[in-house]
């Protein structure tokens with residue numbers, strides 16, 4: 001495989017594999033998907049691909065929040081979809097999909113200095129056995145961090161492994177780490193990991209701000225809000241089930257919810273929503289529905305709709321409410 005990178009802003013885009021794949025596929029038209037926040041680099045990437053290969057490049061202007069929305073089945077006659085900046089979504093991979101996933105590494109941070117900060121934080125916190133998780137943009141940095149920690153006498157029980165906002169590898173929970181280091185920008189992934197691993201210390205290490213800190217307080221705040229919303233939903237007898245598209249279309253989850261709702265004798269309505277936000281839900285809402293469950297992206301329920309006027313739950317939260325009829329602790333899963 002040819003190692004070749006295109007520098008865009010503070011990122012390196014892995015293009016060597018793309019050039020090989022375009023040649024072997026005999027592609028003449030591709031759809032390019034860049035993540036949110038990086039779409040301004042579309043012209044630079046399209047110009048590069050066009051100049052190197054002569055391939056026609058179309059640009060996906062729609063939201064690409066994750067690889068769950070990789071355009072596996074988009075009309076347009078594309079020979080290939082080029083999805084940048086996310087690893088393949090672990091819960092959805094249609095057979096024969098013509099998608100090539102390209103890594104996008106953030107290189108605007110000094111790995112030595114950043115890793116030193118993380119090591120110092122862990123030393124002061126008194127943790128010696130850690131796990132490292134990250135996102136697509138920091139895989140090389142996280143590999144560097146692992147080496148640095150091991151050289152410094154730490155045990156790395158797991159990782160680096162890529163996590164998603166709604167998914168962590170199940171091995172993380174049993175790795176026996178005293179702390180999970182989440183190498184990612186902002187709090188989004190640290191919150192998700194913290195909600196799924198329970199009482200383990202979650203250390204957020206942000207390469208963009210070069211800050212390191214304990215995310216446990218934020219995680220606890222999110223869990224408290226979610227427990228309140230689950231309690232609010234206990235009395236609901238009429239539910240709206242939000243159904244998504246692509247990797248966010250999960251019929252087995254929908255079927256399980258429908259089965260439980262029928263067994264309880266509750267009413268339910270299925271809403272198709274390729275994209276969901278507060279405006280979409282408010283527009284579709286009606287007095288007949290008392291609670292919603294989001295089977296598309298569960299983080300929309302957690303991050304964007306926690307304060308909606310009616311409870312909006314993840315599937316795991318809704319199943320606790322419906323199957324147990326009580327709320328004792330937060331479920332360790334979003335699905």
Ligand code: SF4
Pocket residue numbers: 065066067068069089164165166167248296297298299300
């Ligand atoms: S958190 Fe939402 S956007 Fe991210 S991978 Fe999961 S379903 Fe997709």
